[in-house]
Amino acid sequence: MQERLELIATEAKNELIQDAATLEAYRIKYLGTKGIMKEVFEDFKQIPNEEKKSMGQLINSLKNTLETIYLEKKEELENTSTEQSDTIDYTKPGARVPRGGRHPIHIIKNEMIDIFARIGFTVAEGPEIEDDWHNFTALNTPEDHPARDMQDTFYIKENVMLRTHTSPVQIRVMETQTPPIRIITPGRVYRNETISARAHCTFHQVEGLYINENVSFADLKQTLLYFAKEMFGQNVDIRLRPSYFPFTEPSAELDISCFICDKKGCAVCKGSGWVEIGGCGMVDPAVLENCKIDTEKYTGFAFGMGIERITMLKYGINDLRIFYDNDIRFLKQFS
Numbered sequence: 001m002q003e004r005l006e007l008i009a010t011e012a013k014n015e016l017i018q019d020a021a022t023l024e025a026y027r028i029k030y031l032g033t034k035g036i037m038k039e040v041f042e043d044f045k046q047i048p049n050e051e052k053k054s055m056g057q058l059i060n061s062l063k064n065t066l067e068t069i070y071l072e073k074k075e076e077l078e079n080t081s082t083e084q085s086d087t088i089d090y091t092k093p094g095a096r097v098p099r100g101g102r103h104p105i106h107i108i109k110n111e112m113i114d115i116f117a118r119i120g121f122t123v124a125e126g127p128e129i130e131d132d133w134h135n136f137t138a139l140n141t142p143e144d145h146p147a148r149d150m151q152d153t154f155y156i157k158e159n160v161m162l163r164t165h166t167s168p169v170q171i172r173v174m175e176t177q178t179p180p181i182r183i184i185t186p187g188r189v190y191r192n193e194t195i196s197a198r199a200h201c202t203f204h205q206v207e208g209l210y211i212n213e214n215v216s217f218a219d220l221k222q223t224l225l226y227f228a229k230e231m232f233g234q235n236v237d238i239r240l241r242p243s244y245f246p247f248t249e250p251s252a253e254l255d256i257s258c259f260i261c262d263k264k265g266c267a268v269c270k271g272s273g274w275v276e277i278g279g280c281g282m283v284d285p286a287v288l289e290n291c292k293i294d295t296e297k298y299t300g301f302a303f304g305m306g307i308e309r310i311t312m313l314k315y316g317i318n319d320l321r322i323f324y325d326n327d328i329r330f331l332k333q334f335s
């Protein structure tokens with residue numbers, strides 16, 4: 001037996017261990033659960049009792065030798081692998097990680113949020129699936145209004161629809177907060193439109209709402225003028241054209257002077273010198289009453305603008321569809 005132990009030790013010392021795989025093979029062969037050491041311990045049980053003490057010591061010493069070889073080789077291999085990493089060429093130019101960017105709609109949305117935040121507006125959000133009350137009825141939209149038509153609105157079931165504008169968020173905020181209220185509500189809206197360069201079935205709006213004591217049309221006008229100048233440049237002017245919305249009275253269409261041709265007339269403003277960017281007005285008292293706001297005490301203004309429209313003007317984009325094509329050549333220009 002003693003001879004056999006010596007043989008095992010010599011064999012183990014001569015094993016060629018040069019990488020993780022041969023190291024593992026060594027471990028399995030000598031120290032594994034079905035390995036040589038295991039066999040030796042099995043045989044140990046058979047030897048006569050008088051020899052047990054001295055043999056036991058020899059066996060233990062063999063086990064130590066085998067384990068030491070394993071640990072030393074292991075350490076050696078680990079060290080050489082760090083040595084290898086020292087040979088990396090640190091002057092080699094790195095591989096470029098492709099970098100994403102924000103979508104232009106989001107860039108402009110964030111810019112609009114920033115501009116209004118500077119005059120005290122905070123962001124409010126509402127659901128994209130709306131009920132009839134918030135999307136139409138509370139906004140004073142009559143039963144027979146064309147916007148309620150199936151042809152214009154995506155209905156999910158009776159009285160439940162994809163919101164057609166961000167105005168329902170006004171209602172949700174007025175129902176739950178007491179004035180003064182000063183919010184903008186950026187978000188996605190849906191309309192049953194045929195997709196073209198100028199229309200899409202999904203797009204984005206930013207709604208604004210200010211309710212307080214003594215809010216006047218002059219406040220609305222000044223707020224919009226401030227926004228237009230911050231967004232498009234200090235030379236830009238605004239124009240309010242009388243219009244009609246069920247939820248505002250009086251109502252107006254908001255135009256900005258064409259900053260591309262400086263009011264001289266070009267393709268973008270179709271020769272008029274002005275481009276429309278949204279609607280606005282004084283919140284109709286009927287709407288305030290629907291939200292249980294005291295119309296004797298409070299007045300307010302509201303406005304709604306299309307984010308796509310503003311983004312197209314800012315970046316000179318003439319086809320709405322490009323925002324949703326996910327063409328990397330287009331999107332890359334904004335990163």
Ligand code: DAH
Pocket residue numbers: 164165166167207208245247248278279280281302303304305
């Ligand atoms: N909700 C209108 C639309 O989608 C836009 C709008 C007009 C919003 C006037 C307003 C407003 O808050 O006062 O066409």
